[in-house]
Amino acid sequence: MDQTDRPYRSVLYIPGSKERALDKARSLPVDAIIFDLEDAVTPDAKVEARTTLKAALDQDGYGGRAKIIRINGLDTEWGAGDVAALKDCDVDAFLLPKVNSVADINALSDLLGNGKAIWAMMETPLGILNALEVAAHPQLTGFVAGTNDLAKELNCRARADRLPMMMALQQILLAARAHNVIAIDGVYNQYKDEEGLKVECDQGRDLGYDGKTLIHPAQVAVTNDAFAPSEADIDLARRQIAALNEAEAAGQGVAVVDGKIVENLHVETAKKLLAKAAAIAALAE
Numbered sequence: 001m002d003q004t005d006r007p008y009r010s011v012l013y014i015p016g017s018k019e020r021a022l023d024k025a026r027s028l029p030v031d032a033i034i035f036d037l038e039d040a041v042t043p044d045a046k047v048e049a050r051t052t053l054k055a056a057l058d059q060d061g062y063g064g065r066a067k068i069i070r071i072n073g074l075d076t077e078w079g080a081g082d083v084a085a086l087k088d089c090d091v092d093a094f095l096l097p098k099v100n101s102v103a104d105i106n107a108l109s110d111l112l113g114n115g116k117a118i119w120a121m122m123e124t125p126l127g128i129l130n131a132l133e134v135a136a137h138p139q140l141t142g143f144v145a146g147t148n149d150l151a152k153e154l155n156c157r158a159r160a161d162r163l164p165m166m167m168a169l170q171q172i173l174l175a176a177r178a179h180n181v182i183a184i185d186g187v188y189n190q191y192k193d194e195e196g197l198k199v200e201c202d203q204g205r206d207l208g209y210d211g212k213t214l215i216h217p218a219q220v221a222v223t224n225d226a227f228a229p230s231e232a233d234i235d236l237a238r239r240q241i242a243a244l245n246e247a248e249a250a251g252q253g254v255a256v257v258d259g260k261i262v263e264n265l266h267v268e269t270a271k272k273l274l275a276k277a278a279a280i281a282a283l284a285e
C-alpha cells in the first residue's frame with residue numbers, strides 16, 4: 001500500500017506532559033496522534049514530559065493509530081535531549097518543528113541514527129520556500145502545516161478563507177505530492193466552533209490534504225467525516241471502474257458515467273479512493 005493510502009484524516013496533538021490526555025487518546029477514534037513536547041508543554045515541564053511520554057508509549061494501547069512524536073527544535077535547549085530520551089520508542093515518525101531547510105532534517109537524522117521516519121512542520125517562510133528539497137529527503141514521509149506560526153511569520157491576518165496563506169498551503173502540497181509525502185493541514189484554533197471547523201476541513205480536503213491536525217477531542221468526528229470518501233464517492237468510483245472495464249471489453253478506451261468521460265487515469269483515482277475507504281474501515285475494526 002502506498003503510504004498516502006493510509007488514513008491520516010484526524011491527527012490529534014496531545015501534550016506529552018498530560019497523563020490524562022495521553023490516556024484518553026487510547027479510546028479516541030483518531031487516525032494518528034502527535035505526542036507533543038513543543039508548544040503544548042511549558043518550559044518548566046519539558047524535561048519531565050519526556051518521562052511521562054515514554055511511560056505512556058511503553059504501556060502503549062494506541063492500537064492502529066499512527067504515533068508521531070513532536071520534539072522541540074534542535075536549536076533549543078531541549079531538542080537533542082528529547083531525541084536521546086525517546087529515539088528508541090516504538091513510534092511511526094519524529095516530527096521536527098520550524099524546519100527551514102533539508103539541513104535541519106539531516107541534523108535530526110544524524111541524532112536519531114536509526115533511519116526512523118521524519119515529519120516536518122512547515123511553518124516558516126524559508127521552510128515553505130525550501131519545501132521541495134525537504135520533501136526529497138529519503139527519511140521524510142510527512143508534512144504538517146503549522147498555520148499559527150506561519151501567520152505569525154507572514155504577519156498576515158487570520159481570515160476564514162485563509163487567502164493570505166493559500167500560496168504556502170499549496171506549495172506544501174505540491175512538494176508533498178512530488179515526493180509521495182503525507183500532507184496534513186494546520187489546526188483550527190476555535191475548537192468549540194464545529195461549523196467553522198467543517199468549512200476549514202472541506203477547504204483542506206478540496207486542496208488535496210490527507211487530513212487535519214487537531215487540538216481537542218471535540219474536533220475528531222467532523223474531521224474524520226470531512227476527509228473520508230463519502231458513500232456517493234464510493235458508489236461513483238465503483239461505477240467508473242465497472243464502466244471502463246465494460247468499455248475496454250468492447251474495445252473502447254473511454255467510458256461515460258453520469259455524463260462525464262472516464263479514462264484510465266480516473267479509474268486510478270477511483271481505485272485509490274476505494275483503497276482509502278477500505279483502510280478506514282479496517283482501522284475502525
Ligand SMILES: CC(C)(COP(=O)(O)OP(=O)(O)OC[C@H]1O[C@@H](n2cnc3c(N)ncnc32)[C@H](O)[C@@H]1OP(=O)(O)O)[C@@H](O)C(=O)NCCC(=O)NCCSC(=O)C[C@H](O)C(=O)O
Binds near residue numbers: 121123146148216
Ligand atoms: C485546548 C485545551 C487546553 C483545552 O483543554 P481543557 O479545557 O482541559 O479541555 P476539556 O476540559 O474540554 O477536555 C475534555 C476532555 O478531553 C481531554 N483532552 C483535551 N484535549 C485533549 C487532547 N488534545 N488530546 C487528548 N485528550 C484531550 C481532557 O483531558 C478531558 O478529558 P477527561 O477529563 O478525561 O474528560 C486542550 O484541549 C489542549 O491542551 N489541547 C492541545 C493543545 C496543543 O496540543 N497545542 C499545541 C499544538 S497546536 C500547534 O502547535 C500548532 C502549530 O505548531 C502551528 O504553528 O500552527
Ligand SMILES: [Mg+2]
Binds near residue numbers: 097
Ligand atoms: Mg508551530
